[in-house]
Amino acid sequence: MDDISVLVDELYEEIVDLRRDFHTYPELGFQEFRTSEKVEAYLQTLGLETSRVATTGVVATLSGDDDHGPVLLMRADMDALPVEEDTGLPFSSAHKGVMHACGHDGHMAMMLTAAKILSGKTDRFKGKIKFVFQPNEEIAGAQIMINQGVLENPNVDAAMGVHLWSPIPTGRIGIRSGAVTASMDVFKVRINGKGGHTGYPDSAIDPVVCAAQIITQAQTIQTRFISPMKPIALMFGRVSGGSKGNIIPESVELEGTIRYLYSTSPGEKDYPTDAFKKMVNSVCATYGCSADISIDHENDAVVNDLHMTSIAYDTASGLVGKNMVVEHQSMACEDFAAFGEHVPAVFAFIGTASNEARSTYPHHNSRFTIDESSLAIGVKYLVSAALSYFIDRDAH
Numbered sequence: 001m002d003d004i005s006v007l008v009d010e011l012y013e014e015i016v017d018l019r020r021d022f023h024t025y026p027e028l029g030f031q032e033f034r035t036s037e038k039v040e041a042y043l044q045t046l047g048l049e050t051s052r053v054a055t056t057g058v059v060a061t062l063s064g065d066d067d068h069g070p071v072l073l074m075r076a077d078m079d080a081l082p083v084e085e086d087t088g089l090p091f092s093s094a095h096k097g098v099m100h101a102c103g104h105d106g107h108m109a110m111m112l113t114a115a116k117i118l119s120g121k122t123d124r125f126k127g128k129i130k131f132v133f134q135p136n137e138e139i140a141g142a143q144i145m146i147n148q149g150v151l152e153n154p155n156v157d158a159a160m161g162v163h164l165w166s167p168i169p170t171g172r173i174g175i176r177s178g179a180v181t182a183s184m185d186v187f188k189v190r191i192n193g194k195g196g197h198t199g200y201p202d203s204a205i206d207p208v209v210c211a212a213q214i215i216t217q218a219q220t221i222q223t224r225f226i227s228p229m230k231p232i233a234l235m236f237g238r239v240s241g242g243s244k245g246n247i248i249p250e251s252v253e254l255e256g257t258i259r260y261l262y263s264t265s266p267g268e269k270d271y272p273t274d275a276f277k278k279m280v281n282s283v284c285a286t287y288g289c290s291a292d293i294s295i296d297h298e299n300d301a302v303v304n305d306l307h308m309t310s311i312a313y314d315t316a317s318g319l320v321g322k323n324m325v326v327e328h329q330s331m332a333c334e335d336f337a338a339f340g341e342h343v344p345a346v347f348a349f350i351g352t353a354s355n356e357a358r359s360t361y362p363h364h365n366s367r368f369t370i371d372e373s374s375l376a377i378g379v380k381y382l383v384s385a386a387l388s389y390f391i392d393r394d395a396h
């Protein structure tokens, strides 16, 4: 075992204590007041100066003994979710209706410990590490930190982030280049027809049959309009309309999400939301209906930089073995994407599923928990990947 593994194993109890404390006192996005005070206090005990960005966000920069070199940003997210915890764990949430159901409690514990270890290794890197504790990941908090200057002073050259991930077993790490989380557009469509009597359908304009056609036809957008090699999930989560079985309603509302695992934008040939709008309008025209469509673009895909990915991949293989590094992509969204749009970045998934730890529930589930032994793997990965980044930069 190298010295980093020894240090992490010595600190294991502290990592677990940190995680459990964050877990007991979860706070929603931009309300991470207790959380940010605890993060600040911890970083200050390491001799680091802290500053606030985006109200509850905390930033601290660690300089190498020789600080002439690149600046690496390392990010941990801080927010919990509006979920009532049902894990029965002794350190369950003390805040009713709020829960760390995504693992961000573990991310903070890992990053604080990584900061502690790296603080004792300033002779091992030339440059600076900017630790960023980010609020409100679940609703795009990263962009607000960027707007408030988190990538400047000192200017950031590259970024790293991780997520504890229950779809992957403990001991494995998910890494690949390219898109690893989805871009997402949220749509609301109102299909307007003309209400009437179900005994006289020809004298009405039926928005129900039109909606049914849209729901099924939209599934052909991938393959017929966009390459089958480009993953898309076009899902309807809400369908509503009508008041009674014998009345044709005036309108039907459809709501859903379009997720796609690649980068594109409106107007480009492979932008699925343009194809969706076109299809809604043409199906409506067939049935004599009209459509009001509103689209919100909520997230961009996290796109891992090829070179940063190779650093991360080599680090992870050294840590858990080549056969335990898996290619992983997810249709979930992650606002770390915002950092990757400005600097080369890599985002890795630290496997945390174990039957023994009962940590196989999906993220955001009221029974979600992590396998705490994966916290040690996460810290080893963060410390080693950071040092590898500087060694790699030194060699170039």
Ligand SMILES: [Zn+2]
Pocket: 102, 138, 363, 364
């Ligand atoms: Zn989440």
Ligand SMILES: [Zn+2]
Pocket: 102, 103, 104, 137, 163
């Ligand atoms: Zn998350």
